[in-house]
Amino acid sequence: MQAGSTSRLARLVSILVEGEIIRREVVVRFPSGSGITFESYSDLPFLIRDPDRDIDVRVTEENIEASYILVTNEVS
Amino acid sequence: MKSVDVFRIFNSTWDNSYPDKRLSQLQSLRQTLDSEHHEFFDGMLDAKLAGIQDLATATVVILIHGIQTDGAWQKIVEKEIGSLPHTNVIGLGYECVSPLQLASPIRRAPIEKIKQDIRDARAREPAARFMVIAHSFGSYILSRILPSATDISFERIILCGCIIPTNYPWGHYTRQMAPKSILNDVGTRDFYPVMATFTSFGYGSSGRKGFQNPHIKDRYFDYGHSDFFVPEKKHVETYWKPFIKQGEIIESKWDQEKPKTGITLLMLCHPYIGRTLFYAIIISLAIVLTLYFL
Numbered sequence: 001m002q003a004g005s006t007s008r009l010a011r012l013v014s015i016l017v018e019g020e021i022i023r024r025e026v027v028v029r030f031p032s033g034s035g036i037t038f039e040s041y042s043d044l045p046f047l048i049r050d051p052d053r054d055i056d057v058r059v060t061e062e063n064i065e066a067s068y069i070l071v072t073n074e075v076s
Numbered sequence: 077m078k079s080v081d082v083f084r085i086f087n088s089t090w091d092n093s094y095p096d097k098r099l100s101q102l103q104s105l106r107q108t109l110d111s112e113h114h115e116f117f118d119g120m121l122d123a124k125l126a127g128i129q130d131l132a133t134a135t136v137v138i139l140i141h142g143i144q145t146d147g148a149w150q151k152i153v154e155k156e157i158g159s160l161p162h163t164n165v166i167g168l169g170y171e172c173v174s175p176l177q178l179a180s181p182i183r184r185a186p187i188e189k190i191k192q193d194i195r196d197a198r199a200r201e202p203a204a205r206f207m208v209i210a211h212s213f214g215s216y217i218l219s220r221i222l223p224s225a226t227d228i229s230f231e232r233i234i235l236c237g238c239i240i241p242t243n244y245p246w247g248h249y250t251r252q253m254a255p256k257s258i259l260n261d262v263g264t265r266d267f268y269p270v271m272a273t274f275t276s277f278g279y280g281s282s283g284r285k286g287f288q289n290p291h292i293k294d295r296y297f298d299y300g301h302s303d304f305f306v307p308e309k310k311h312v313e314t315y316w317k318p319f320i321k322q323g324e325i326i327e328s329k330w331d332q333e334k335p336k337t338g339i340t341l342l343m344l345c346h347p348y349i350g351r352t353l354f355y356a357i358i359i360s361l362a363i364v365l366t367l368y369f370l
Binding site: 004005006007008009010011012013014017018024040041042044046058059060061062064065066 | 079083095096098099100102103106107114115116118119120121122123124125126128129130131133134135161162163164200201203204
């Protein structure tokens, strides 16, 4: 299935996640360049501490990104 | 709530919230949804965060089946047409329509159901090009949707086993369509459109003798009512795929070779003559039988 629209891509991703083919990780990037990983968007806090700079960072769409991990590549 | 509603509400929230508040707004929205929609919702968010835009070349092909085939052919078409790049094939269906309902004027339920399904598909992919393949009663459904839903339009239409009246005002309802965008594949051994014409109201024999008007390209084949979907004939691959892909019309050899339509059949195809003959015979038979048994 080739995604030609956001809804098609979203449906494809949801099928793969529900089928446990892939797993989503949501990464919050800090200004220092490092980041912290969450399992779901619902786990994201409003503020997060950047350990390198020791400052609070607000979590917004600008500093988060999703990545996918192939479940079969993971150690069971 | 359907996934299309999730899609709508997601986009509305995304578009109408300030960037610095957007994420928290979406998180709040997510909490209000049933868990079955969470993955789709998260997938939408993935796509938005990655800056993914809808492709202008994305294509949605809607399939509307007739009353006898129950959509088994949709799988064949889905496999063939779905292999085109960025093409999503959606087979639509409706509750069983009995031959009695087909003959009666009560046909509203399947029309409304298909109309809503097309609107949902359009809402999910607003930038996509929409095309439709309709067979038999599906063609009738399409003919009833076009005049009543001006928000629904198609870039290309393929009809087969068509039972739309031959005097249907295509020019009126498809003004936005480019020339040669509507194909009517006719089976010269197909008797169903003829039978539908003379036994009931609102149907026509366009699937047997063509529309024969400038808005439609009639193409003739030595087929029965559902032979378009017989895998051995490779009809979908040979004739429909190029049309969906690039609007290319592959001519049929049968256009030149088809036998002349007999006068009896032409009379039966005529909505007034055929129907009058049929009901005259039925009434005569009823009178004869009544007199015989009395």
